[in-house]
């Protein structure tokens with residue numbers, strides 16, 4: 001009996017390790033479950049909207065008029081300031097330009113410039129392309145010092161300008177579907193968009209298609225309350241495609257302009273989860289062949305070059321039509337926007353430079369590049 005103890009302890013330890021491995025692999029497979037997040041306090045308000053009495057009370061969140069905010073109070077000046085502040089970390093990488101760009105376009109200067117581009121996470125391919133285009137301009141025009149700086153700015157603007165294209169909703173109910181990896185900022189962006197569309201006078205319904213994360217529906221309802229728009233939701237674990245399909249039927253019946261559909265976060269390399277997303281698109285098309293009218297891939301700028309692989313695989317699975325680059329305020333890797341522009345040429349619809357509603361800004365190429373080249377202490 002006593003001799004059996006070491007075996008028993010060994011067996012028990014083995015079982016515990018095995019259980020931990022199985023649990024970890026399940027977590028990797030399922031859309032991961034981030035910690036419950038707080039919904040940021042809205043600094044921007046939107047006129048609340050009355051709930052349609054015909055709506056199913058069980059499936060629609062009540063609209064709370066207690067938190068009115070006013071988008072009109074955010075002036076263009078403060079938007080520009082927010083952009084500059086939001087990009088301050090990426091701007092830090094470009095801040096060394098002044099010291100570097102003093103004279104001729106020497107080999108050392110080229111190396112230093114390439115280093116700056118890599119530091120801001122343009123990646124090797126985009127950095128090489130930028131340097132090649134810059135070299136052509138410098139040699140053609142015999143540029144030095146500040147001339148080189150201006151040429152670099154022009155090259156970056158050339159690359160990113162084609163990505164500036166706003167989404168123009170067409171007639172009928174426009175389905176805008178949010179996709180992306182866990183925690184990229186889909187739900188938050190959706191909430192901000194709801195308020196912004198509403199402020200533009202559009203009627204908006206939300207679809208709680210993230211049926212995996214229990215807190216996601218609550219998070220969405222809080223945004224819906226704040227924006228004064230209805231949300232169609234089912235229980236956690238429900239089929240996401242069916243929730244979004246029902247939401248579209250409801251939104252169409254009520255002549256809503258925009259249906260904003262949330263989806264669960266998923267790693268781009270998990271084929272079965274990506275298939276699930278393709279299913280949502282297939283199912284929506286049964287109701288409206290043009291739906292979804294917009295598939296917004298939400299990318300956390302902080303993931304840097306991994307954003308490229310996310311864009312590749314989400315585009316393949318669901319045909320991304322626009323990009324939202326979030327959390328630029330928390331990273332020095334904002335240069336990834338240029339890498340995405342060069343590689344995919346997809347419209348960058350919005351950028352996120354903070355947690356407030358007004359921190360989701362329509363993408364302006366000129367403003368973006370200007371903000372990067374502002375002196376660090378501006």
Ligand SMILES: Nc1nc2c(ncn2[C@@H]2O[C@H](COP(=O)(O)OP(=O)(O)OP(=O)(O)O)[C@@H](O)[C@H]2O)c(=O)[nH]1
Pocket residue numbers: 032034037038040180181182183184185186187188189210213216263264265266298326327328329330351352353354355359
């Ligand atoms: N600083 C900053 N935080 C942001 C921005 N966008 C989103 N966030 C925060 O990022 C966190 C994750 O956002 P969510 O909207 O919950 O992300 P999600 O993609 O819906 O997450 P899953 O449902 O798990 O896939 C939240 O705390 C947001 O407030 C941004 O532009 N800047």
